[in-house]
Amino acid sequence: MKNIIYSALLSLLTVFSIQAQTPDEVYSAASKEVQNKMDENKKNGEKLLSGIVAKHVFKIEGPIGYNLSDLDVHIAEAPEMIDYALNLNRDWSKILSVEFTCNAILTLEEIKAYLQKVNVTIIKDKVSYSLK
Numbered sequence: 327m328k329n330i331i332y333s334a335l336l337s338l339l340t341v342f343s344i345q346a347q348t349p350d351e352v353y354s355a356a357s358k359e360v361q362n363k364m365d366e367n368k369k370n371g372e373k374l375l376s377g378i379v380a381k382h383v384f385k386i387e388g389p390i391g392y393n394l395s396d397l398d399v400h401i402a403e404a405p406e407m408i409d410y411a412l413n414l415n416r417d418w419s420k421i422l423s424v425e426f427t428c429n430a431i432l433t434l435e436e437i438k439a440y441l442q443k444v445n446v447t448i449i450k451d452k453v454s455y456s457l458k
Contacts, residue, residue, distance in 0.1 A: 349374040352430055356455040363457055377458045378430035379408065382437050385423045385450040400440045406432040421446070430455060 352375060353364055360378055367376050401407050406429040413423045424446075426437050434453065441448060 352378065352380075352455060355453070359457060360455045373431070375430040379456050379458050380426075380428055380430040380432065380453055381456070382426045382428070382434065382451060382453045383423055384426075384437075384441060384448050386421060386441065386446040386448055397440065397444050400443050401426075404428070404432065404436070404440070429458075 349364065353361055363377055364374050367374050401410060408427045408429065410424060410426045412421050413425070414420065415422055424441070428437070434451070438448060
């Protein structure tokens with residue numbers, strides 16, 4: 327029963343926290359500078375998201391006791407991932423949020439999959455875009 331409730335809550339979080347992923351959605355959520363770069367990419371026949379970086383910030387819940395090296399391993403598998411950082415509470419006993427910097431082509435769902443592999447619960451997420 328607990329697993330069913332957990333799965334239902336995770337599904338709801340996924341539905342309600344979807345952020346920009348397609349080039350059109352990135353364009354509408356991006357700054358004028360990023361929009362200009364996407365326009366330039368289109369004009370030059372390049373991939374629309376080429377040279378665009380996404381910063382995903384996830385507020386999460388989960389004990390710090392899980393194996394952080396597992397997260398490193400999963401992220402190393404993603405060539406589009408540039409970096410990530412953990413924000414901890416003052417006594418380092420709890421992870422408050424995690425920030426992923428990646429090429430904008432990497433979708434929100436793909437990044438969430440990395441967090442699910444290390445058994446944390448996503449409470450909230452947001453994304454911003456900038457030039458590489």
